[in-house]
Amino acid sequence: MTTLEQRAHEGDLARQVLENEAFGRAFDAIEQEHIEAWKNAPARDVEGRESLWKTVKLLHKLKGMLEAAMTDGKLARIELERQVEMLAEDRRAGLNTTGWP
Numbered sequence: 001m002t003t004l005e006q007r008a009h010e011g012d013l014a015r016q017v018l019e020n021e022a023f024g025r026a027f028d029a030i031e032q033e034h035i036e037a038w039k040n041a042p043a044r045d046v047e048g049r050e051s052l053w054k055t056v057k058l059l060h061k062l063k064g065m066l067e068a069a070m071t072d073g074k075l076a077r078i079e080l081e082r083q084v085e086m087l088a089e090d091r092r093a094g095l096n097t098t099g100w101p
Contacts (some may be wrong), residue, residue, distance in 0.1 A: 004076045004083075011073010014066040031059050 002010075017023055038052040 004080045007076035008073050008080060011070050011076065014069035014073065018066050018070060027059065031056060
């Protein structure tokens with residue numbers, strides 16, 4: 001099980017990849033290249049078309065996994081902030097949440 005900090009960090013890394021212009025251009029170029037090749041493949045080349053289509057689907061799965069990690073990281077960061085706020089409120093109220101006297 002990963003910690004909230006780890007999930008937040010992974011989300012930051014995923015965001016950096018998704019917002020990277022070079023990654024975006026490369027992703028789009030590979031996707032377009034494979035879609036065009038798929039469209040122009042002869043009907044008799046079933047295996048070739050299938051391979052191209054699988055590659056496009058795999059690209060989308062990769063992007064989806066990065067987007068999911070980014071979203072999970074955002075949620076983890078929100079939870080971390082909530083925990084910090086609750087701890088600060090407890091301290092202001094004079095509650096001892098550490099278990100130490």
